[in-house]
Amino acid sequence: MSLSVNFSTNSKDLTAAHQAVVSDSDDTNWLIYGYEKGTNDLKVQDTGDGGLEELYDEFSDGKVQFALARVIDPNSQLPKLVFIGWCGSGVPETRKGFFNSHLSEVSKFFKSFHVQINARNEADVEPELIMKRVSESSGANYSVHKESQRAQPAVTPVNSVYKRTEVPDIAAMQRESMKRDGPPPPVGTTYKPVQTAPKPLASRWGSATTNQDTGAAAVRAERERAEKEARDREEQAARDRDVKERQRAVEQEQQYKQQQAQRDAEESAQREAEELQRQRQQQQADEERRRQQAAAAAEEEEREREQEHQRQQQQQAEEQERQRQQAAAEEQERQRQQQQQQQQQAAAAAAAAAAEEEERQRQQQQAAAEEQEYQRKLQEEQARQQEAERLQREEQERQASEVVTAHSSAHAAGSNVLSAVVLFGYDAGESNEMTLLEGEVVTEIDQVDDGWWFGVSEDGKKQGLFPANYVQLLEHEQEQQHAIPTPPPAPAAAAAAPAPAPATHHTPAAAPAAPVEDLGQTAIGLYDYEAGEGNEISFRENDRITHIEFVSEDWWQGAGPDGKSFGLFPANYVELQH
Known part of the structure; x- marks a missing residue:
């Protein structure tokens, strides 16, 4: 231990x-x-x-x-x-x-x-x-945390020669602090007038000279000096008392620590002497005990050695007989296991061959079935994509034909040709739109929708759709429009247009709506849907989908809100309009 x-x-x-x-x-x-x-x-x-x-x-x-x-x-x-x-x-x-x-x-x-x-x-x-x-x-029995803050006395230089500190007489110091410097001077009982000297004349250049102080100022200065000296003496006495009290506390603390250190040193020396004596006695007792234990251990070791020798001889003979019997039993067991292993290997080889053949045939059948299923899905997907592309091409051709027909009809009207001046610049976002420059004139306007019109630039170099609230009809066209009764409003345009800038001073006049277009079966989007395949369409909540075909119970086919895309969409994402 x-x-x-x-x-x-x-x-x-x-x-x-x-x-x-x-x-x-x-x-x-x-x-x-x-x-x-x-x-x-x-x-x-x-x-x-x-x-x-x-x-x-x-x-x-x-x-x-x-x-x-x-x-x-x-x-x-x-x-x-x-x-x-x-x-x-x-x-x-x-x-x-x-x-x-x-x-x-x-x-x-x-x-x-x-x-x-x-x-x-x-x-x-x-x-x-x-x-x-x-x-x-912890030192002196006063706490700096409980004292009010006061001015500290100035630090004085420390003498280089050691001076013995005398033990202060507390009673004498207390008596000394109660003494006063002396009674104050008596105050006169009769009034003495103070003669004041005339004030010096001021120079015309703004300067004045004074040769002597007034009597009142001299008296006041003397009184203030006396009061200041009295205050200084009281403050110095208070500082001296405080310094002496602190010095006395420090000296008492040092004296206590020295006495305590001396007592601790004496106690430590006494304990060390006692401990040394006990250790010596303990060492002697331990040495005697170890000697006796060593002698007894030697005798016990010799006796155990002899017994161990006899036990080893007997164990050696028993071990030889046991090894002989074990070798014979192991030989018999080895032969039996060898025969059993050969039988198991033959059976395992036959089972493995049968299982391998069965697995090979199953994999071939599975590969053939997967190939057939892949070809079937591929053909269905190609057919669906071709049908969607055909429908999309037909829809685009139909829309282009309608735009051209509407434009031709408006142009042939002759006397009903509308012109407008551009209020705000507009950059075309689609190929069928027209870029507008602020201040230019657009002619041959066809009001194909409430929000989108078709027109031709004044120079005839560009034509296309543009937002109606970006232009203002010229006055003679507005007068003609007031004379023509306005037909019922048409459905929302198929093409999604960007939000126009707000008009500040001019409000474009309302234009007559185009004839109602046959949009077939229509539906309104209930939720947002993003196309997951190339043959699907995307739409947002409240978008209108037209020309709907009911290809299955869960999936329908129709034209998207942009008027350009045509494809499949989930039936439960829309509400059919009757």
Whole structure:
């Protein structure tokens, strides 16, 4: 067994208890360590939050214990750590011999504390005594936290020659502080007029000279000087008293520390002498015990050696017979296993060949079925794409034909040709749209929809669709429109147009709607849908889908809201319009 303290066995518990005590956020304010029975393994005997009164009951006369407590310093009101090394009067002498070395090791484990107490009986661990030691260790018995802020005296240079500090006479200092410098000067009872000198004449250039102070100013200055000197003397006396009190407190603290250090040194020297004597006695007893144990061990070893020799001879004979029998049994077992293994290998080879052939045939059948299914799906997909492309081409051709027909009809009307001036510039977003420049004139306007018109530029170089609220009809066209009754409004345009800029001063006149177009079966989008395949269409909530064909119960086919796309869409994403 090692003679030093073992912290590793219960290191987690020891560290956790120590951290709980030193932490201000934990309620635990004391711990006590003890030894595992018969070893030097340190363990946590107990912890608590009841303070020194609760810790007092944990010390035992027959044990060596180490305690750490967190208390509040009565002077500074700050937490302080107290380390207590306990060696009870009933501890065996052999255990007492290791107390000093173990105390040093445990103090290193705690790392830092403010007060250390070496205790041997209950009187050394009284809570009042411990708090007194804590109070004395913190210095003078006054707290800077409770003093009001005041001006500090000026720092004076320190003499280079040591001067012995005399013990101050407190009573004499108190009597001296009660004395006064003397009675104040008497005040006259009769009034004495003060002659004032005439004021100096001011120069015409703004300057004046003064040769003497007035009498009143001189009297006032003298009175203020006397008052200032009195205040200075009182302040200096107060500073001197404060400095002396602080010096006296420091000297008392130093004297106490010197006396305490001397007492600790004497106690330590006495304990070391006693410990050295005990160690010598223990060493002699240990040497005698080891000598006797060595002699007994030698005799026992010789006797055991002889018995071991006889036992080995008998075991050797038994082992030889056992090996012979085992070799014969192993040979029989080997032959039997060899025959069984040959039979199993033959059966396994036949089963493996049959399974391999069966798996090969299954894989061939599966590959053929997968190829057929792939070809079928590929053909269906190609047919569906071709049909969708055909329908899309037909729809585009139909729309282009309708636009050309409408334009031709409007142009042939002759007297009903409309012209407008561009209010805002517009960049064409589609191939069938026309770019507008602010201020230019657009002629041959065909109001194909409420929001989109068709027209030709004045120079005839460009034509196409444009937003109606980007232009303003010329006045004679507006007058003609007022004379023509307005037909019912047409459905929303198929092409999705970008939002126009807001008009500030001009509002475009309403244009007559185009004839109602046959859009077939129509539906309104209930939810947003993004196409997942090339043969599908995308739309948003409230978009209109036209020319619907019911290809199946779940999937329909129709023209998208942009008027250009044609494809499949889920039926449950729209609401059919009747």
